[in-house]
Structure formats: structure tokens, C-alpha cells
Amino acid sequence: MQIKKNLRVSFVISVVLIIVVFSCNNGEIKETEDKTNSVITYADNISFILFKNCTPCHRPNQAGPFNLLTYTDAKRNAKKIKFVTQTHYMPPWPADAAYTHFVDERILSADEIEQIKTWVDNGCLAGDTTKVKAPTFYEGSFFGKPDVVVKLQESIPIKGNGTDHFYMVKIPFELKHDTFVRFIEFVPQQRKLAHHVNGHLLNYEDGKKKDVFKGISYYKDIPGGDKDVYKLMGLLNDDGTYPVLTPNLVYYLPGYTPPVYPENIGGYKLNKKGSFFLKNLHYGPSAHDCLDSSTLNIFYGPKLVRPIQETQLGTFGIAPVEPALNIPANAVKTFMSRWVTPIDLSILSVNPHMHLLGKTFWAFALTPQGDTVRLIKINKWDFKWQYYYTFKHPLKIPAGSTVYAYGMYDNTDKNPYNPFHPPRDCKERNDFMSMGTTEEMFQFIFTYLRYQPGDEQIDLEKRKSF
Ligand code: HEC
Numbered sequence: 001m002q003i004k005k006n007l008r009v010s011f012v013i014s015v016v017l018i019i020v021v022f023s024c025n026n027g028e029i030k031e032t033e034d035k036t037n038s039v040i041t042y043a044d045n046i047s048f049i050l051f052k053n054c055t056p057c058h059r060p061n062q063a064g065p066f067n068l069l070t071y072t073d074a075k076r077n078a079k080k081i082k083f084v085t086q087t088h089y090m091p092p093w094p095a096d097a098a099y100t101h102f103v104d105e106r107i108l109s110a111d112e113i114e115q116i117k118t119w120v121d122n123g124c125l126a127g128d129t130t131k132v133k134a135p136t137f138y139e140g141s142f143f144g145k146p147d148v149v150v151k152l153q154e155s156i157p158i159k160g161n162g163t164d165h166f167y168m169v170k171i172p173f174e175l176k177h178d179t180f181v182r183f184i185e186f187v188p189q190q191r192k193l194a195h196h197v198n199g200h201l202l203n204y205e206d207g208k209k210k211d212v213f214k215g216i217s218y219y220k221d222i223p224g225g226d227k228d229v230y231k232l233m234g235l236l237n238d239d240g241t242y243p244v245l246t247p248n249l250v251y252y253l254p255g256y257t258p259p260v261y262p263e264n265i266g267g268y269k270l271n272k273k274g275s276f277f278l279k280n281l282h283y284g285p286s287a288h289d290c291l292d293s294s295t296l297n298i299f300y301g302p303k304l305v306r307p308i309q310e311t312q313l314g315t316f317g318i319a320p321v322e323p324a325l326n327i328p329a330n331a332v333k334t335f336m337s338r339w340v341t342p343i344d345l346s347i348l349s350v351n352p353h354m355h356l357l358g359k360t361f362w363a364f365a366l367t368p369q370g371d372t373v374r375l376i377k378i379n380k381w382d383f384k385w386q387y388y389y390t391f392k393h394p395l396k397i398p399a400g401s402t403v404y405a406y407g408m409y410d411n412t413d414k415n416p417y418n419p420f421h422p423p424r425d426c427k428e429r430n431d432f433m434s435m436g437t438t439e440e441m442f443q444f445i446f447t448y449l450r451y452q453p454g455d456e457q458i459d460l461e462k463r464k465s466f
Contacts, residue, residue: 199277353444
């Protein structure tokens with residue numbers, strides 16, 4: 001009896017309290033009420049999240065294994081979508097956004113992840129799908145009509161044997177006269193297979209090369225393979241010397257679009273005779289034999305004002321790996337590389353590079369005044385997603401600063417990407433063979449300009465449309 005009475009009393013008190021709280025604090029409580037009760041639908045909430053963060057890759061002819069363009073697409077894959085967003089597996093963005101932000105950053109907020117979960121748990125409500133408009137995506141170019149489209153000399157065969165394929169490819173050209181290029185866009189034909197491209201430009205000076213088209217046009221890159229690729233592919237000048245090389249101006253990863261800098265930044269000179277040299281064209285495993293005829297879109301530009309420079313610390317770089325990159329079997333080991341800049345730099349983009357044993361990556365600069373300039377942190381390295389991360393504004397690193405890069409490697413059985421079970425010793429090599437995926441590299445690559453006052457204000461996120 002006594003207990004019942006007490007209960008009743010406390011019930012009455014609670015009701016009174018609730019009423020008091022409601023009336024005192026009406027606005028605030030109402031707002032939270034609305035949110036918990038609000039219905040999450042595809043039309044009103046989920047479509048926007050997917051279009052921005054997933055559809056760039058999950059649409060026809062792109063890297064994603066299924067489309068996310070319609071309500072039906074989303075509903076059909078709902079459970080998987082919930083799983084990959086809860087686990088932060090998708091969208092792929094290895095850089096730690098709590099450390100530094102970049103252009104085209106693709107990460108979901110905690111709230112967006114929660115909305116997806118609620119949506120799936122509540123049975124994927126559609127809402128009024130007639131008002132949903134999927135964004136229109138470009139066909140063949142992100143930017144518009146290119147000035148020139150350069151094709152591969154011959155299609156590249158991809159064997160359907162379920163393994164990765166690495167090719168070196170040359171794409172020679174002969175123009176009427178020397179010209180300037182604003183940027184180059186790689187357009188893969190086999191979008192589901194093209195995984196990563198890193199290519200240079202070779203410029204032949206006047207009279208140094210008769211026939212740019214001579215020599216084999218592609219070379220299957222086997223670790224430890226032939227070292228005389230330049231000769232085999234007919235890339236050398238006629239007198240056997242090396243042509244002028246501009247590194248890494250063709251770049252591609254699924255979901256990547258080349259950064260378009262303001263008018264006076266970047267660009268390249270193209271001599272009338274030259275060749276693009278895709279040093280690293282990487283296709284993922286295919287289930288059936290097929291051919292690839294990817295293309296390059298060339299966009300001409302004004303005369304160079306501030307050309308972009310690129311350099312790297314670590315393997316093949318301006319500063320060595322410390323200690324030497326030897327990773328004994330069953331060891332987890334951290335390496336570093338450091339370099340003091342003699343000039344004021346405006347850093348545009350950074351590109352950490354390791355292979356399958358990579359675990360974490362961290363780079364920053366320490367100024368002579370003792371300030372830290374954050375560059376990039378990757379807490380969970382993924383060989384598959386090696387972006388050039390472009391800062392939203394050029395990042396100043398004053399002369400006398402030390403740039404530090406740290407990389408941790410896991411050569412144990414616990415590393416699921418370890419190519420060897422049981423693990424094998426991985427020894428440093430500073431030759432061509434270190435580029436084989438099952439060997440290791442440690443590189444911190446970055447692009448920069450010589451600093452000029454006002455660089456910090458330049459908005460690198462603004463893309464010019466062509
Ligand atoms: C940069 C390109 C890219 C973006 C952006 C992207 N994906 Fe993916 N997604 C892929 C690729 C490539 C794969 C297949 C390879 C893999 O699993 O890594 C994949 C795999 C998946 C899978 C696993 C499929 C399976 O059956 O194993 C799901 C689910 C998925 N993505 C959902 C999403 C969602 C949801 C988003 C947005 C929140 C998203 N993806 C954003 C490229 C992307």
C-alpha cells in the first residue's frame with residue numbers, strides 16, 4: 001500500500017516537473033523533440049548525402065561496384081550502406097579530417113552517419129521521390145570540351161586472371177608548335193579496373209628526336225623486370241640522352257579530379273614533340289580478359305607565370321629514410337625523413353606514399369619559431385587510396401623550417417595486406433625494383449610554389465569552368 005502511494009506521489013511530481021520544464025524551457029525542448037520524432041526519408045535526407053559523397057564513384061562507368069543514383073539503388077544496398085558508413089570504410093578518405101582539411105574532402109559527419117542508420121533501421125522510407133533530382137555528371141570530362149584528346153597508341157590487354165596489373169605506357173604526340181597546358185585529365189576507359197595512374201611529361205628539344213612514335217608503346221611492369229624501359233620504349237633522345245622530364249602531371253585515382261589552380265598558378269610547357277609517360281598505370285584484378293583504351297584530355301592555358309614544383313622526401317628523394325627502410329619479418333617499425341627548406345614555400349598538395357605494409361603516416365613542419373604547421377595524418381593507411389591532397393589555401397612554410405614525415409609499417413601476420421604469410425624480411429632498395437607492390441617505399445611527395453605574400457588568401461577550392 002505504502003509503496004503504491006509513493007509511486008503515485010512520485011508520478012504526480014514527475015508530471016508536474018515535466019510540465020514545468022516544458023513551459024519554462026519551451027523552445028529548446030521542442031527542438032530536440034522534433035529531431036527525434038522527425039521522419040528520415042530518402043527524398044528529404046538520404047539522397048543528398050549519397051549524391052555528394054557516394055555517387056561520384058557509384059554510377060555507371062565509375063569505380064564503385066554498384067550505382068547509387070536512385071531510391072531503388074539505395075534501398076537495394078541499404079544494409080551494406082549502413083555497414084560501410086558505420087565502419088567509415090566509405091567514402092574512402094584516409095586523411096584524418098581532425099588534423100587537416102583538403103579540397104574535395106569526402107567524409108560524412110556523425111550526424112549524417114546516424115541519419116543513414118536511422119533510415120535503414122526504419123525500413124528505408126522513400127518520401128516524395130518525385131522531387132529528387134540526381135545531379136548530372138559529366139561524360140568524358142569533368143570540365144568541358146578539351147582542346148586536344150590524346151589516345152593510347154594501342155589498346156592495353158588486361159588478363160582476366162584475378163590479379164593486379166601494372167603497366168608503363170607512352171602516349172607520344174606531335175603538335176604544330178610548342179604550347180602551354182593548363183592541366184591534363186586522365187579519362188579511363190575501363191573505369192572499374194583503372195585504379196591508379198601516375199605519369200610524367202617528356203619534352204624533346206628541337207632536333208633531338210626524329211620519331212616520337214617509334215618503340216613499344218606499353219610495357220608490363222613486373223617487379224625486378226627490365227630496367228631499360230626508356231630504351232625499349234624509345235623514350236630517349238636520338239643521341240641516347242634523357243629528354244627533359246616534368247614529373248607527375250598526369251594523375252588519376254577513382255573519384256579524383258585534377259585541381260584547377262587560378263590563372264597564374266601552374267601549367268606546363270609542351271614542346272611540339274613529346275610523350276606522356278604513364279610510369280605507373282595500375283589496373284585492379286579482372287574476372288575476364290579485356291582491353292583498355294583510356295585517353296588524356298588536354299586543356300591549353302596561358303604562358304607560365306608561377307610553375308608548380310614538386311619534390312619528395314624519402315625513397316628517391318631529397319632526404320633519406322632514417323633509418324634505412326629495412327622491415328624485418330614480424331616487426332612493426334617506424335621510419336622518418338626530414339628536410340630543412342631553404343626558401344619560403346607555399347605548399348599546394350601532399351601525397352604520402354607507402355605500399356602494402358604501410359600502417360600510419362604523419363607529416364608536419366616545425367618553423368624556426370617553434371610553431372607546428374600541420375600537413376597530413378593518416379591513421380589507417382590504405383594502399384588503394386593514395387590521393388594528392390590539395391590544401392584549401394596554399395600553406396606557408398617559412399625558410400628554415402624542418403619538414404618531418406613519419407611512416408609506420410607492419411610486417412606481421414596481423415597485417416591483412418601483408419603480401420607474404422608467413423612474413424618475409426623486407427629490405428631497402430633504392431632502384432627501379434622498389435616500385436613493385438610487394439617491395440616497400442617511403443615517400444612524402446609535395447607540390448609547392450615559391451611563397452609570395454597573399455598566397456594564403458588564394459582559394460584553391462574554386463574551380464574554373466571551361
Ligand atoms: C572515391 C570513390 C568512391 C566513393 C566516393 C565511394 N565509394 Fe563505395 N566503393 C568504391 C570502390 C572502388 C569500391 C570497391 C572496392 C572496395 O571495396 O574498396 C566500393 C565499395 C563499396 C561498398 C562495398 C560493396 C561490397 O559489396 O563489398 C559499399 C557498400 C559502398 N562502396 C558504399 C559507398 C557509400 C555508401 C558511399 C558514400 C557514403 C561510397 N561507397 C563512396 C568507390 C567509392
